Amino acid sequence: EDKVVQSPLSLVVHEGDTVTLNCSYEVTNFRSLLWYKQEKKAPTFLFMLTSSGIEKKSGRLSSILDKKELFSILNITATQTGDSAVYLCVAPMNNNAGNMLTFGGGTRLMVKP
Amino acid sequence: GAGVSQTPSNKVTEKGKYVELRCDPISGHTALYWYRQSLGQGPEFLIYFQGTGAADDSGLPNDRFFAVRPEGSVSTLKIQRTERGDSAVYLCASSSRDRGSPLHFGNGTRLTVT
Numbered sequence: 001e002d003k004v005v006q007s008p009l010s011l012v013v014h015e016g017d018t019v020t021l022n023c024s025y026e027v028t029n030f031r032s033l034l035w036y037k038q039e040k041k042a043p044t045f046l047f048m049l050t051s052s053g054i055e056k057k058s059g060r061l062s063s064i065l066d067k068k069e070l071f072s073i074l075n076i077t078a079t080q081t082g083d084s085a086v087y088l089c090v091a092p093m094n095n096n097a098g099n100m101l102t103f104g105g106g107t108r109l110m111v112k113p
Numbered sequence: 114g115a116g117v118s119q120t121p122s123n124k125v126t127e128k129g130k131y132v133e134l135r136c137d138p139i140s141g142h143t144a145l146y147w148y149r150q151s152l153g154q155g156p157e158f159l160i161y162f163q164g165t166g167a168a169d170d171s172g173l174p175n176d177r178f179f180a181v182r183p184e185g186s187v188s189t190l191k192i193q194r195t196e197r198g199d200s201a202v203y204l205c206a207s208s209s210r211d212r213g214s215p216l217h218f219g220n221g222t223r224l225t226v227t
Contacts, residue, residue: 034215042117042204042218043156088155101146101216103155 002027006089006104013079014112021074021107023089033072035063036088038106043088046074079111115139117219119205125225126195134190134222138207145188146216147180148204156204162188195226 004025013019025033032050036043047056049065049072056063060079065072076083089104118137126132138145143164148156158172165185173179177195182188192199202223206216 036218041220045215045217048215101156101158103148103157105153105155108153 002091002102004089004091004102004104006087006107008107009105010108010110012110012112015080017079017111018075018077019079019109021076021087021089021109022071023073023104024071025089025091025102025104026070027091027102030067031092033065034090034092034101035072035074036090038086038088039084046087076109079109081111081113084109084111117205117207117217119203119219119222121222122220123223123225125227128195128197128226130195130226132192132195132224134192134203134205134224136188136190136205136207136219138186138188138205139217140186142207142209142217143185144208145182146206146208147188147190148206150202150204150221159190159203192224195224197226200224200226 007022011019032048034048035046037046047063049063052065052067060077063072063074074087086106086108088106090101092101117139120135124132145162147159149159150156160167160173160180161169162182165182177193180188180190190203202221204218204221206218208216
């Protein structure tokens with residue numbers, strides 16, 4: 001059965017800290033891995049990773065994929081209170097139905113001032 | 114342009130009642146998904162449409178749940194004889210036809226069954 005596991009489940013840090021969120025996966029016919037940020041409402045798209053070893057960056061956020069060890073990390077440097085959210089790691093299944101996603105349970109990040 | 118729109122944003126209903134939740138995807142997106150998210154958990158897949166047809170409804174928990182997308186755009190998730198366990202946030206997402214393209218989520222409908 002496909003699964004995506006995220007750790008830690010929750011994390012509390014102070015502004016300015018750097019955090020690393022982990023995601024391990026077991027997905028049939030792996031194609032890509034996505035990271036989303038979910039605040040109060042809809043998850044918003046952060047990154048899509050398809051190749052090992054290539055870092056994706058967006059401002060203070062970066063992510064990398066290791067297809068050999070089946071995991072990904074999301075780094076946030078110089079955290080701010082606005083980074084407080086649930087971060088979801090997602091793996092699409094490459095089945096005939098198309099782009100069905102397997103979500104991890106998320107990491108709840110709280111950044112204190 | 115407009116994102117995925119879901120209505121209502123909140124719905125409170127009594128146990129046993131029927132509810133409809135609406136999703137208006139991004140224009141031109143052929144793929145549409147419904148997910149259900151309970152507190153503290155990741156979204157759980159319910160059903161996937163490619164165009165007008167339900168390509169995969171394996172996530173629907175039972176026959177009280179049904180979804181339609183008659184014209185390949187707006188979709189309605191229908192829940193009959195609601196139960197308290199149906200209380201959750203129901204998320205709709207859409208994407209373009211391209212395989213692997215990211216999903217764009219709506220803000221969800223928070224359903225509370227009393």
